[in-house]
Amino acid sequence: xxxxxxxxxxxxxxxxxxLLNLVVAFFVAGLVVLLVGESPFRAAAxxxxxxxxxxxxxxxTLYYATTFIFxxxxxxxxxxxxxxxxxxxxxxxxxxxxxxxxxxxxxxVLPWWLTFPLAILASAGxxxxxxxxxxxxxxxxxxxxxxxTIMFNFIAASIMVYLLVGPLKPLASQAPQTRLFLEGGQLxxxxxxxxxxxGRVRSAPFNVSFLLALAMAFFMWVLVWRTRFGYEMRxxxxxxxxxxxxxxxxxxxxxxxxxxxxAFAGMMALNPTMGDQHNVAIDFVGGAGFVGIAVxxxxxxxxVGIVLAAILFxxxxxxxxxxxxxxxxxxxxxxxxxxGLVILFAGALExxxxxxxxxxxxxxxxxxxxxxxxxxxx
Amino acid sequence: MAEAAIELIGINKSFGAVHANRxxxxxxxxxxxxxxxxxxxxxxxxxxxxxxxxxxxxSGEIRVNGHVKAIRTSNEAIAAGIGMVHQHFMLVDNFTVLxxxxxxxxxxxxxxxxxxxxxxxxxxLEREYGLQVDPDAVVEDLPVGLQQRVEILKALYRGxxxxxxxxxxxxxxxxxxxxxxxxxxxxxxxxxxxxxxTHKLREIMAITDTVSVxxxxxxxxxxxxxxxxxxxxxxxxxxxxVLLRVEKGEARPGAVKLAVSDLTVRDARGVTMVDRVSFExxxxxxxxxxxxxxxxxxxxxxxxxxxxxxxxxxxxxxGRPIDVTGAADPGDLRERGLAHVPEDRHHVGLVLAFEENxxxxxxxxxHKRYAKGVFLDIDAIREAAKEKIEKYDIRPPDCRLKTANFxxxxxxxxxxxxxxxxxxxxxVVGQPTRGVDVGAIEFIHxxxxxxxxxxxxxxxxxxxxxxxxxxxxxxxxxxxxxxVGEREPEASEGELGLLMAGVERRQAVx
Numbered sequence: 001x002x003x004x005x006x007x008x009x010x011x012x013x014x015x016x017x018x019l020l021n022l023v024v025a026f027f028v029a030g031l032v033v034l035l036v037g038e039s040p041f042r043a044a045a046x047x048x049x050x051x052x053x054x055x056x057x058x059x060x061t062l063y064y065a066t067t068f069i070f071x072x073x074x075x076x077x078x079x080x081x082x083x084x085x086x087x088x089x090x091x092x093x094x095x096x097x098x099x100x101x102x103x104x105x106x107x108x109v110l111p112w113w114l115t116f117p118l119a120i121l122a123s124a125g126x127x128x129x130x131x132x133x134x135x136x137x138x139x140x141x142x143x144x145x146x147x148x149t150i151m152f153n154f155i156a157a158s159i160m161v162y163l164l165v166g167p168l169k170p171l172a173s174q175a176p177q178t179r180l181f182l183e184g185g186q187l188x189x190x191x192x193x194x195x196x197x198x199g200r201v202r203s204a205p206f207n208v209s210f211l212l213a214l215a216m217a218f219f220m221w222v223l224v225w226r227t228r229f230g231y232e233m234r235x236x237x238x239x240x241x242x243x244x245x246x247x248x249x250x251x252x253x254x255x256x257x258x259x260x261x262x263a264f265a266g267m268m269a270l271n272p273t274m275g276d277q278h279n280v281a282i283d284f285v286g287g288a289g290f291v292g293i294a295v296x297x298x299x300x301x302x303x304v305g306i307v308l309a310a311i312l313f314x315x316x317x318x319x320x321x322x323x324x325x326x327x328x329x330x331x332x333x334x335x336x337x338x339x340g341l342v343i344l345f346a347g348a349l350e351x352x353x354x355x356x357x358x359x360x361x362x363x364x365x366x367x368x369x370x371x372x373x374x375x376x377x378x
Numbered sequence: 379m380a381e382a383a384i385e386l387i388g389i390n391k392s393f394g395a396v397h398a399n400r401x402x403x404x405x406x407x408x409x410x411x412x413x414x415x416x417x418x419x420x421x422x423x424x425x426x427x428x429x430x431x432x433x434x435x436x437s438g439e440i441r442v443n444g445h446v447k448a449i450r451t452s453n454e455a456i457a458a459g460i461g462m463v464h465q466h467f468m469l470v471d472n473f474t475v476l477x478x479x480x481x482x483x484x485x486x487x488x489x490x491x492x493x494x495x496x497x498x499x500x501x502x503l504e505r506e507y508g509l510q511v512d513p514d515a516v517v518e519d520l521p522v523g524l525q526q527r528v529e530i531l532k533a534l535y536r537g538x539x540x541x542x543x544x545x546x547x548x549x550x551x552x553x554x555x556x557x558x559x560x561x562x563x564x565x566x567x568x569x570x571x572x573x574x575x576t577h578k579l580r581e582i583m584a585i586t587d588t589v590s591v592x593x594x595x596x597x598x599x600x601x602x603x604x605x606x607x608x609x610x611x612x613x614x615x616x617x618x619x620v621l622l623r624v625e626k627g628e629a630r631p632g633a634v635k636l637a638v639s640d641l642t643v644r645d646a647r648g649v650t651m652v653d654r655v656s657f658e659x660x661x662x663x664x665x666x667x668x669x670x671x672x673x674x675x676x677x678x679x680x681x682x683x684x685x686x687x688x689x690x691x692x693x694x695x696x697g698r699p700i701d702v703t704g705a706a707d708p709g710d711l712r713e714r715g716l717a718h719v720p721e722d723r724h725h726v727g728l729v730l731a732f733e734e735n736x737x738x739x740x741x742x743x744x745h746k747r748y749a750k751g752v753f754l755d756i757d758a759i760r761e762a763a764k765e766k767i768e769k770y771d772i773r774p775p776d777c778r779l780k781t782a783n784f785x786x787x788x789x790x791x792x793x794x795x796x797x798x799x800x801x802x803x804x805x806v807v808g809q810p811t812r813g814v815d816v817g818a819i820e821f822i823h824x825x826x827x828x829x830x831x832x833x834x835x836x837x838x839x840x841x842x843x844x845x846x847x848x849x850x851x852x853x854x855x856x857x858x859x860x861x862v863g864e865r866e867p868e869a870s871e872g873e874l875g876l877l878m879a880g881v882e883r884r885q886a887v888x
Contacts, residue, residue, distance in 0.1 A: 222753075226753055226756070227752050227753050227754060228743055228744060228749055228753070228754055229752065230754075231739075231743050231754055232743070234729075234732070235732075235740065238731045238732070239725050239726070239730075241725045241726045242725065242727070242728065242729050242740065244685055244726075245683075245685055245708055245718070245720060245726045245727065245740075245741065246708065246709070246740045246741040246743070247707050247708040247709020247710070247711075247712065247741055248709075
C-alpha cells in the first residue's frame with residue numbers, strides 16, 4: 001500500500017495515537033527536566049497534583065480549559081471548511097471590546113443574567129466582524145487567510161492598546177485597563193460544583209462561562225454535522241471542486257464560516273474578563289488563541305476532542321504554575337517549553353508515530369488494517 | 379539492425395487490480411527514432427515511467443546498451459544516459475533558462491562555476507542541434523515550444539544519449555511541432571536515440587523509424603514505419619476485441635433538449651480548449667462525444683454543466699439559455715433538469731471522506747426532501763440512500779461507510795444513482811465507466827440506455843471508443859477542440875480512430 005494514512009481502527013486513530021504522542025512529549029519534557037537537575041517523576045507528580053489533586057487546582061484547570069475550548073472551537077470550525085484561522089488571538093482580543101462596551105454600559109442597571117447574554121452577543125459579534133475582513137479578502141480577492149489573519153492580530157492588538165490607554169480607561173487611572181465592572185458585569189463562580197464532589201476551593205475564577213463553552217461545543221457539533229450549512233462547509237473543506245460542482249457559493253461559505261470562527265473566538269473574552277478580573281485589561285488573551293490551534297489539532301477538530309484537549313492544556317497551565325512555584329530550578333519559561341513540546345508532538349508531529357503503529361497493527365491484527373481484504377482482491 | 383540502446387524484457391507492473399503493463403518486451407535500436415502508440419490508458423506512460431525510475435517494475439529486466447540496469451530513481455536513469463521530456467513540463471517558471479538547465483546538476487555550493495560551464499555547453503548544444511534559446515530568458519516568458527526546448531536541453535546537458543518524449547506535441551502548434559521534429563532528426567543524426575510516445579498517428583508516420591503499438595497494457599505489435607500504414611496502426615491500437623454490445627432498440631428522438639452553438643472555452647493559460655463547437659441533443663437519444671483525452675471534451679461538458687466559464691457561445695436548455703459565459707450556477711442547472719456525472723468522481727463528483735449517504739445528496743442537499751429547516755434530515759437522507767443502494771446494487775450495502783472505501787465501480791454507481799434518480803431531462807456523463815470493473819460497466823450502460831428510452835437527452839463523453847459505439851445513437855468526434863465529424867455508430871472503428879487521431883480523410887459513405 002502506498003497511501004501513508006492507511007486505515008486504523010477508530011479507537012487507535014482517536015485514542016491510541018494521541019496518547020502515544022502525549023507520552024513521547026512528556027518523555028522529552030522529562031529529559032529537559034533532568035537536564036536542569038530535577039527529578040522528572042517528582043515534577044510530573046507535582047504537575048498532576050497541582051492540576052487535579054485538590055479542588056482548588058481543578059477549578060483553575062477548568063477555568064483555563066474554558067478559554068481553550070472557545071479558541072479551539074474557533075480554529076476547528078474553520079478547519080472543517082479548509083481554512084486555517086490564525087487570527088483567533090486577535091478575534092478574541094477584539095471580543096474583549098464587545099464585553100467592555102456591554103459591561104460598562106449595563107453593569108450598573110442590569111443583573112448579571114441579563115448583561116451576560118448581551119455580552120455574549122457583543123463579544124461574538126465583534127469577533128465575527130473582525131474575522132469578516134480577512135474572510136472577505138480571501139473569498140473575493142484571494143488574499144491568503146493565514147497571512148491576513150496574522151496581520152489582523154497585530155492590528156487588533158494595536159487597536160486594543162489604543163482603546164485601553166485612551167477612551168476605555170478611567171480618567172484618573174494609570175493602568176491600561178477599564179474600570180472594574182460592577183456586580184451586573186460579574187459572572188457567578190461555579191466553584192460550588194467542585195465542592196459538590198467534595199473538593200475544596202478557596203477562591204478560583206472558575207465561572208459560568210464554562211457552561212457556555214460546553215454549550216458552544218455542542219452547538220458546533222450540531223452546526224458541522226447536522227445542518228445544511230455544515231454540510232456545505234465540510235464539502236468545501238474536503239474538496240472545493242466538489243463544492244463548485246454542488247453549486248455551493250465559495251464566497252458565502254468562506255465568509256460565514258470565518259464569522260462563526262470569529263464569534264467563537266470573541267466569546268473567549270468573557271471568561272477572563274467578566275468571569276475573573278472583572279475588567280478588560282491589556283493583553284488579557286495572552287496567547288490563548290495560538291494554544292487554540294494546538295487544541296484543535298489535538299482534538300481532531302471534533303468538539304469532544306477539543307474539550308478533552310482543552311482540559312489537558314488547562315492542566316499544563318495550572319500544574320505548570322504549581323511546578324514553577326515548587327521547583328525553583330524550573331522557571332516559568334521551562335513550563336512554556338513543556339507546553340511547546342506537547343504542541344509539537346501532539347499537533348505538528350501528529351502523524352510521526354503512525355507508520356510504526358500501523359506496522360504493529362499489520363503484524364498482530366492484519367484484518368483491522370484492511371490488509372487481508374486487499375490480499376484477497378489481488 | 380544496429381545494437382539495441384534499450385531492451386525491456388518481460389516487464390510487469392500492477393496498480394492494485396489494474397495490470398498496467400503485462401509482459402512487455404521492447405527493443406529500441408541505437409540511433410533511431412522509436413514511436414510508441416496506444417490509446418489512453420494503454421500503459422505507455424507507465425512503461426516509460428518504469429524506464430525513467432519513477433516506478434519499479436514488479437518483474438522484468440531493463441538493459442541499456444546491453445547491460446542490465448536496475449533503475450530505481452530518476453537519478454539512476456540519468457546516470458544510465460536516459461533523459462525524459464515530460465508532457466507537463468518540469469520547469470521552474472521564474473528561473474532563467476540557464477538556471478533551469480543546471481537545476482539538480484549544480485556541482486558546487488557556489489553557482490558561478492556551474493553557470494559558466496552550462497553557458498558554454500548551451501552554446502555547443504545550440505550549434506550541434508539547432509536548439510536556439512536565449513540562456514538568460516525567464517522561462518515563464520517563453521512560448522511553450524521554447525519551454526519544451528529547454529526541457530530537451532536539460533536532458534542533453536545531463537549527458538542523455540536516450541531521450542524519451544511523452545506526448546511532446548500535445549501543447550505545440552503545428553509549426554512548433556515541425557520544428558521539434560527537425561530537432562529530433564538532428565539528434566538522431568548525431569547518434570542519439572529518441573523514444574516518442576504519442577497517440578497521433580500522423581506524427582508516427584512522419585518521423586519514426588520503428589513503431590510499437592500498446593493496447594490494454596500489452597505490446598501488441600512492432601512495425602517498421604516504412605512498412606506499415608495509418609490504417610493498420612489504428613486497427614492495432616483500437617484492437618479487435620469483442621464489443622461489449624448493449625441490447626438497445628431504435629432511438630425515438632423527440633424535441634431538442636440541449637442546443638450548443640459556437641461554444642468556445644479557454645483554459646487558465648488562455649489556450650483554446652473548445653473551439654466554436656455546436657451540436658444538438660434531442661430527447662430520447664444518446665449523443666456520444668469521442669476523442670482522444672485532452673482534445674477539449676472535458677472542458678466542453680464542464681462548460682455545459684456550469685462548472686467552467688466559457689468565453690463565448692450559447693447553450694440552450696429546453697429552449698432557455700444557460701449563462702455559460704458568466705456565473706452559471708450548477709445548482710440552478712440541476713433545478714432546471716440538467717444532471718451532470720463528472721469525469722473526475724474522486725475530486726468533483728464525490729467527497730471521498732464523506733459517508734456514502736452524504737454523497738448521495740451532494741448538490742441536492744437543499745432539496746425539501748432532505749432538509750428540516752436549516753437542519754439536514756438525517757433519517758430521510760439515510761433512507762433515500764438505502765433505496766438507491768438497493769436499486770443500483772451498490773456494494774457493500776452500507777450507507778454509513780466512508781465513500782473512499784467503495785470500489786471504483788460502486789463509487790460511480792453512487793454518482794449515477796444520485797444524478798439519475800433526480801429524473802433530469804438532460805444527463806451529461808463524462809467517462810461513465812473509467813476505472814470501473816467489467817460487471818459494473820454493463821449495469822451502467824443498461825441504465826444509460828434506460829434513461830434514453832425514458833425520453834431523456836443523454837450526452838456521453840468517453841475516451842473508450844467501444845463504449846461510445848455501443849451506447850451512442852450519434853457520434854461526434856472531437857479533435858483539438860473542434861468537432862471534426864459526426865458519424866453513425868455503425869461507422870468502423872478504423873474510420874473513427876482516424877478522425878480521433880486528426881487524420882483528415884473523407885470516406886465515401888454515400
